[in-house]
Amino acid sequence: MSGFSPLRAVLNLRTGTGSKASFISRRKLSNQASSTSTRRIDQRLAVGAGVALAVPTYLYYTRAKLDYQPNTTPDRVDDHVPAQPLSAKGNGGKEVSRVTSRQVLDKKDSDEYWVVINGEVYNVTDFLEEHPGGPEIIQNNRSKDVSYIFNPRHPSDQLNKENLPPSVKHLGQLEISDESEKEELKLKISKSESDEKERIENLRKEYQDKDLSNIILNMRDFEKAAEELCPKVGWAYYASAADDEITKEENNTDYKKLRFRPRVLRSVREVDASTKILGYDSTLPLYISPAAMAKLGHPDGEVNLTKGAASAGIIQGISSFASCSPEEIVAARAPNQPLFFQLYINSKRHIAKGVVEKINKLGFNAILLTVDAPVGGKRERDIRAKGEFEAPKSDTYDKQGDTKGVAEAIFSAVDPDLSWKDLKWLKEQTDLPIIIKGIQTVEDAVQAYKYGADGVILSNHGGRQLDTTQTGISTLLEIRKHAPFLLRPECRVPMGPSKELIENPDLLTPSKPLNEKPLDRKFSIFVDGGIWRGTDAVKAICLGADAVGVGRGFLFAQTVAGVKGVEHAIKIFESEIQLTMRLLGATKIEDLRPSMVDFADPQREQ
Numbered sequence: 095m096s097g098f099s100p101l102r103a104v105l106n107l108r109t110g111t112g113s114k115a116s117f118i119s120r121r122k123l124s125n126q127a128s129s130t131s132t133r134r135i136d137q138r139l140a141v142g143a144g145v146a147l148a149v150p151t152y153l154y155y156t157r158a159k160l161d162y163q164p165n166t167t168p169d170r171v172d173d174h175v176p177a178q179p180l181s182a183k184g185n186g187g188k189e190v191s192r193v194t195s196r197q198v199l200d201k202k203d204s205d206e207y208w209v210v211i212n213g214e215v216y217n218v219t220d221f222l223e224e225h226p227g228g229p230e231i232i233q234n235n236r237s238k239d240v241s242y243i244f245n246p247r248h249p250s251d252q253l254n255k256e257n258l259p260p261s262v263k264h265l266g267q268l269e270i271s272d273e274s275e276k277e278e279l280k281l282k283i284s285k286s287e288s289d290e291k292e293r294i295e296n297l298r299k300e301y302q303d304k305d306l307s308n309i310i311l312n313m314r315d316f317e318k319a320a321e322e323l324c325p326k327v328g329w330a331y332y333a334s335a336a337d338d339e340i341t342k343e344e345n346n347t348d349y350k351k352l353r354f355r356p357r358v359l360r361s362v363r364e365v366d367a368s369t370k371i372l373g374y375d376s377t378l379p380l381y382i383s384p385a386a387m388a389k390l391g392h393p394d395g396e397v398n399l400t401k402g403a404a405s406a407g408i409i410q411g412i413s414s415f416a417s418c419s420p421e422e423i424v425a426a427r428a429p430n431q432p433l434f435f436q437l438y439i440n441s442k443r444h445i446a447k448g449v450v451e452k453i454n455k456l457g458f459n460a461i462l463l464t465v466d467a468p469v470g471g472k473r474e475r476d477i478r479a480k481g482e483f484e485a486p487k488s489d490t491y492d493k494q495g496d497t498k499g500v501a502e503a504i505f506s507a508v509d510p511d512l513s514w515k516d517l518k519w520l521k522e523q524t525d526l527p528i529i530i531k532g533i534q535t536v537e538d539a540v541q542a543y544k545y546g547a548d549g550v551i552l553s554n555h556g557g558r559q560l561d562t563t564q565t566g567i568s569t570l571l572e573i574r575k576h577a578p579f580l581l582r583p584e585c586r587v588p589m590g591p592s593k594e595l596i597e598n599p600d601l602l603t604p605s606k607p608l609n610e611k612p613l614d615r616k617f618s619i620f621v622d623g624g625i626w627r628g629t630d631a632v633k634a635i636c637l638g639a640d641a642v643g644v645g646r647g648f649l650f651a652q653t654v655a656g657v658k659g660v661e662h663a664i665k666i667f668e669s670e671i672q673l674t675m676r677l678l679g680a681t682k683i684e685d686l687r688p689s690m691v692d693f694a695d696p697q698r699e700q
């Protein structure tokens with residue numbers, strides 16, 4: 095990075111020239127939020143049961159599978175055991191192996207561990223120790239139909255032949271010999287759990303039928319509704335953050351320490367909040383942050399987000415630990431819909447290589463490489479929730495309580511030895527833009543630029559990793575102070591009143607600083623964490639962010655009402671962002687500049 099001096103950079107805050115990142119193809123949006131179609135979705139309900147969790151198999155096995163199979167999650171998972179013996183001729187006319195319920199039940203007292211999932215029988219004896227959720231949950235439920243536990247946590251194509259771990263043996267279709275055996279195969283679900291499941295099912299139906307615009311006015315309303323609609327384990331996983339959850343809280347309260355400086359009489363009838371994110375059109379400077387396990391909140395999971403993002407024209411980031419597979423998500427994608435894939439690098443590099451190959455092949459548009467989670471943070475709600483669950487007890491194996499929290503299970507596959515040199519390795523595997531997610535200091539933002547990343551996400555993982563770490567918006571302030579050269583030139587100016595504007599109040603914003611060069615190559619800066627309002631998003635954009643990410647808010651929205659919930663959430667953000675812009679005197683994203691914001695505490699140094 096030629097000629098960078100932090101001192102010079104600080105001094106140059108006020109001056110400089112350069113071209114702004116291009117914002118083209120704006121879509122004019124009128125006073126009304128753009129209309130988004132609402133889509134009815136399947137009302138199937140997944141209720142959290144147990145904390146067994148397998149890291150999606152595509153992280154281990156790499157053959158890309160492009161033929162999407164529809165979700166086969168049964169309506170009532172506990173009743174999944176088929177009523178009728180299955181035909182011996184399924185599978186496109188080929189002979190299928192059949193396994194009787196008696197055979198499955200007899201394995202209870204053997205050395206082998208068999209389970210039934212969605213009407214198929216598997217021998218998982220050799221998989222026990224590989225199961226990222228720990229062997230106990232399988233041992234506890236041997237010789238049972240475990241679809242109820244399995245389905246909300248795994249992509250529906252995870253058990254397809256090409257995705258099946260070699261240590262899992264598919265034995266054939268289940269054939270029920272008689273009613274009593276069918277009963278014996280069923281998981282025993284406690285009364286309280288089945289009551290809870292019913293309550294959630296009814297409540298979700300109500301939300302699906304209601305006009306959300308009358309009851310969900312802001313993103314916090316979604317949070318409240320989601321708490322009622324999420325099974326305990328899912329809620330604990332979504333809401334949890336590290337230790338005392340101080341960073342999670344500050345992620346939002348830090349925005350409250352900034353004040354707007356609106357300009358008036360600026361003719362704001364027409365406003366356009368559209369922008370480009372990594373060159374892709376977006377109706378808002380806001381995207382869906384990648385967050386794992388959307389099926390814990392709603393049976394259709396991440397696909398809800400894909401469809402909602404498509405109809406409203408924003409971009410979705412997809413977690414490495416999504417509960418829908420990349421193939422399912424790509425199959426749900428609208429033509430030319432941009433999708434960014436969030437990557438965790440597996441300790442086994444050949445596995446990571448395979449994942450990247452798959453992402454390239456499936457046509458994702460960018461990689462968000464998460465670096466703030468070499469190990470999982472201490473998320474106590476999540477850890478506690480596993481204890482609260484009444485795990486179905488097996489007749490033959492009653493060791494309880496040793497299953498992992500969802501987060502703990504997930505992180506067992508992530509490489510804790512990842513280092514900057516691995517970025518070079520990743521660049522060799524892909525031509526996609528690489529954005530480093532989880533940058534928490536100005537030093538690392540500079541390092542990411544030096545190592546050739548295409549951008550950074552200033553993020554502390556929603557406060558889920560190191561508690562009391564600084565917030566994304568604080569890191570942006572650090573960059574403004576110590577490495578403003580990373581920002582677009584027009585944002586390398588101070589917050590608050592500007593001498594130039596006082597001398598020439600006709601101007602809405604200060605002119606681009608003279609003598610400030612743009613970077614040699616494009617470098618995007620995104621911020622996430624604690625964005626609950628349009629005002630939060632606009633503050634970050636004013637200070638130099640290219641766009642902001644929202645994690646929990648969208649998880650909650652899809653939990654409450656699937657695709658319809660996601661569309662409604664985007665509408666909320668759209669109308670709040672447009673309103674904020676109008677009240678600031680800004681009619682397009684380029685108008686949003688540091689002079690429109692200042693610290694609430696006037697003593698605070700920039």
Ligand SMILES: Cc1cc2nc3c(=O)[nH]c(=O)nc-3n(C[C@H](O)[C@H](O)[C@H](O)COP(=O)(O)O)c2cc1C
Pocket residue numbers: 331332333345383384385386413414415416436464531553554555556557558622623624625643644645646647649
């Ligand atoms: C339940 C949950 C799961 C998450 N899973 C991932 C993940 O798999 N990968 C990742 O990079 N970030 C993950 N994140 C972090 C988000 O991408 C994002 O940084 C964070 O949610 C932003 O904060 P917010 O929830 O306050 O909007 C997750 C966050 C939550 C709440």
